[in-house]
Amino acid sequence: MMNQDKRLEVIMQTLEKNHTLTLQEIMKLTGASRDTVRRDIVKLSDSDLVKRNYGGISLPHTFRYVDDFLSRTDEMTAVKQVIAQAAAKLVQEQQQLFLDVSTTINCIPAYLPKIEQGLVLTNSLDIADQLLRKTELSVRLIGGVYQQKRRGTNDSNALRDLLSYRSEITFISAVGLTTDGVYYAFEDDVAFKQQLADQSQQVVLVIDHTRIGMRHNFRALGLEKLDYLVTDQSLPDELARQLDDAKVRVIVTDKAKK
Known part of the structure; x- marks a missing residue:
């Protein structure tokens, strides 16, 4: 079982690659419960590392590309x-x-x-x-x-x-x-x-x-x-x-x- 620091590290590394993550994706990624993931999201959001949106998170203030x-x-x-x-x-x-x-x-x-x-x-x-x-x-x-x-x-x-x-x-x-x-x-x-x-x-x-x-x-x-x-x-x-x-x-x- 990952501790919080490890979970936050994994979440941010994956977010850098995918730009957005849903709550379910984070639960699967970290093996944590819904309540634990929500607390992790709050911590990341309060630190201005992520932006919360419906059903998940995204990177704040970054230019994201769409496929052609x-x-x-x-x-x-x-x-x-x-x-x-x-x-x-x-x-x-x-x-x-x-x-x-x-x-x-x-x-x-x-x-x-x-x-x-x-x-x-x-x-x-x-x-x-x-x-x-x-x-x-x-x-x-x-x-x-x-x-x-x-x-x-x-x-x-x-x-x-x-x-x-x-x-x-x-x-x-x-x-x-x-x-x-x-x-x-x-x-x-x-x-x-x-x-x-x-x-x-x-x-x-x-x-x-x-x-x-x-x-x-x-x-x-x-x-x-x-x-x-x-x-x-x-x-x-x-x-x-x-x-x-x-x-x-x-x-x-x-x-x-x-």
């Missing part, structure tokens, strides 16, 4: 498709849409209703390609420098181009959602997502359950900026309560309810 777009495309494909299908049902005839760069939003074009007229704005090469091949919709690709790893753009040129448009419904994703708001990995996401939210009548956040309770490098939006959340599993009680207070309508996919 193509490497994430094949992860949890079935879940992303179910979420995308539910999100696409929110689209109505002749609405002007914005579809942001995201591996989950990348699944939405396949489930859009058969609409003959309408304009879709996007900053995603892959989404634009799908829309042109599979729908009759007009497509406007936002200008800017397109990055290979992200398969899209949200640089300053894209932000300026975005100012010319308004959307009736905007679909965004995120790397984290907590009671504090919506989080992203890159600083240029902040201004871009804020502008998207300001220029859209409705903002729909689509994320899978692995992003719930996760903080990341940059907070871009408060919960009050969202109109819908579409996800695949039920939410923690406190997050659900705060979303309800912010008048965010939550859609949990049918597959997740079974």
Whole structure:
């Protein structure tokens, strides 16, 4: 049985590699009970060595990276498709849409209703390609420098181009959602997502359950900026309560309810 100093050392070494750890992962890692692990977390948090979040801990004040777009495309494909299908049902005839760069939003074009007229704005090469091949919709690709790893753009040129448009419904994703708001990995996401939210009548956040309770490098939006959340599993009680207070309508996919 490890003593506390040894447990804390093991926890921090693993956290440096994985960036986040759940309570269950720490229990398995150290062989300690839930109550003991909670005391260890409190000690680390009080020493400002970790940041507590829903269900676990993460490193504080460190820049964390996300894998590039193509490497994430094949992860949890079935879940992303179910979420995308539910999100696409929110689209109505002749609405002007914005579809942001995201591996989950990348699944939405396949489930859009058969609409003959309408304009879709996007900053995603892959989404634009799908829309042109599979729908009759007009497509406007936002200008800017397109990055290979992200398969899209949200640089300053894209932000300026975005100012010319308004959307009736905007679909965004995120790397984290907590009671504090919506989080992203890159600083240029902040201004871009804020502008998207300001220029859209409705903002729909689509994320899978692995992003719930996760903080990341940059907070871009408060919960009050969202109109819908579409996800695949039920939410923690406190997050659900705060979303309800912010008048965010939550859609949990049918597959997740079974």
